[in-house]
Amino acid sequence: MPTPSSPNEYPVELTPPDISAFEAGNTGIPYVWRFDSNVSGPNTMISAIIHGNEPSGAIALEWILNSDIRPIAGSLTLAFMNIEAYNAFDPNDPNASRWVDEDMNRVWDSSVLEGERDSIELRRAREVRPALKDIDYLLDIHTMQHYSPPLMMTGKHQKAKALAAQVGVPERVVGDFGHANGRRMRDYGGFDDPASEKTALLIECGQHWSAGAGILARESSIRFLAALGTIDLDLVDQFALPSDEQQYFTVEEAVTIQSETGFTFAEAFSGGEIIQRAGTLIGYDGDRAVTTPYDDMMLVMPSRRLWKGLTAVRLATRD
DSSP states (O other): OOOOOOOOOSOOOOOOOOOGGGTTOSSSSTTEEEEEOSSSOOEEEEEEOSSTTOTHHHHHHHHHHHTTOOOSSSEEEEEEOOHHHHHTOOTTSTTTTSOSSSOGGGBOSHHHHTSSOOOHHHHHHHHHGGGGTTOSEEEEEEEESSSOOOEEEEETSHHHHHHHHHHOOSSEEEEOOOBTTBBOGGGSGGGGOTTSOOEEEEEEEEETTOHHHHHHHHHHHHHHHHHTTSSOGGGGGGSOOOSSOOEEEEEEEEEEOOOTTOEEESSOOOSOOEEOSTTOEEEEETTEEEEOSSSSEEEEOOOSOOSTTSEEEEEEEEO
16 A cells, blocks of 8 residues: 655755665675674664655665774674665655555564565565574664654563663663554564564654754664674764663553544644643544553654554553
């Protein structure tokens, strides 16, 4: 299903870089690059543009590649993901190219990847999948629909929150369990296995087209690699020290839309709001009122794509 277009209320401050120079890759997979240090260490990976209208990740990967930032231990894989959606980006209609056929960040279940379903995004996921086989640590770069405090999404397990603390940015860290309509890449395989040391983070760097999102995409990439010993610690010095201590949250409820008529928010929420009282009205799933189940809950990424089966918003409590 093509991305439903929606009006854009935010300025497009970023210019998506031309990534065609990186098409050949060096792994046998187009747009996927791997650099080995030949020194013992973790296999790390940074991925970008799973969603075609989120250029910040491409900005970060282009910068890393052109700056010759290479691993001093282990290996570093850099993957540009949803190429066809990214190449379709139009700053005059920037919401229209999130995906081509389906959301590429909902197809990372083995039964889907190995099943008979077909789409442009599934073909690309199957093509990139071998690059994930031996990855120990993944950072998947994303951005958000609204102006909202950036978030580090860690999944269900403490191992990822521990890694987020080592990275140190952004200020808010959210443990969550994904979406009802499909598995994300950060939840693929061992990343979502508490018995595995494999660990993945998904960063939401800010509003899709804000200049600050591109800056945070670069900074978080460097801090991620430095925390794992993949690159020289001196590379972190180009960024200021984080100004605030991290705050930790855990999603208690993902509001999955059940009504055929969709979801309507009670207010113009943009995300990051702390709702102080339990029972506060958030919106309506059709005719059903949706309220906060607990006091002091944060709204996580309220969506503008409000049709049946998708997540309208996630509700998180402080750790």
